Amino acid sequence: MASVLGMLEERETAARVRVEELREEVARLTGVLEAAEIELGRRMIAREELVEALAASAAETTAETETETEAERKTVPPPAPVPGSIVPPWREGLPVTVLAPDCQRILEVLDERQPAGQGPLKAGEIAVGLGLGTTPAKVEGVRSKARRLAERGWLLLEASGAFSAGRRPVAGPDAAPSA
Numbered sequence: 312m313a314s315v316l317g318m319l320e321e322r323e324t325a326a327r328v329r330v331e332e333l334r335e336e337v338a339r340l341t342g343v344l345e346a347a348e349i350e351l352g353r354r355m356i357a358r359e360e361l362v363e364a365l366a367a368s369a370a371e372t373t374a375e376t377e378t379e380t381e382a383e384r385k386t387v388p389p390p391a392p393v394p395g396s397i398v399p400p401w402r403e404g405l406p407v408t409v410l411a412p413d414c415q416r417i418l419e420v421l422d423e424r425q426p427a428g429q430g431p432l433k434a435g436e437i438a439v440g441l442g443l444g445t446t447p448a449k450v451e452g453v454r455s456k457a458r459r460l461a462e463r464g465w466l467l468l469e470a471s472g473a474f475s476a477g478r479r480p481v482a483g484p485d486a487a488p489s490a
Contacts, residue, residue: 401464401478410465416441417457418465421476431473 399409407415420440421432434454435445443449461468467477 398459398463398465400480402480410460414456414460414465417453417460418476421466421474431467431469431471431475433473437474 398411398414399405407418410418417437420437424432424440432440434457435450437457438450438453439445441453443453457466457474458468460466461474464479467475467479469475
């Protein structure tokens with residue numbers, strides 16, 4: 312019986328050692344957790360401060376912009392269009408240069424080909440005129456841009472789905488520019 316009691320005492324001693332090791336590990340992890348919580352708090356405060364500073368800066372910029380005179384606004388040239396930029400609705404006196412380069416090229420192809428006696432052009436024909444070939448992806452990209460131009464009044468969309476050169480004013484809720 313003494314040997315069984317000795318085995319139980321050995322197991323109890325091993326369990327005590329394991330419990331002490333785990334308590335030390337918990338104490339160490341508690342310290343690590345506290346340090347991490349302090350760092351998190353600092354980062355949250357820094358983000359909040361930055362948001363407040365940016366909001367104040369934006370408010371100042373808005374106030375300065377609102378005080379500009381109309382003459383100053385007219386002297387600043389519009390930013391150069393970039394590929395994928397917004398297509399504004401066509402209106403009298405608006406130059407083609409406000410459009411992205413891809414859209415300008417589509418208008419050029421239609422303007423060049425139609426005076427030569429050709430009728431409206433399909434998207435595939437425009438893609439060929441742009442030197443893009445007839446792959447479906449290229450044709451659909453051209454069709455998408457041409458439709459957007461037609462929606463904004465820069466082109467005319469025929470019932471057949473072909474496009475022709477021509478401008479028309481666009482009014483109403485459809486006139487809102489989209490990308």
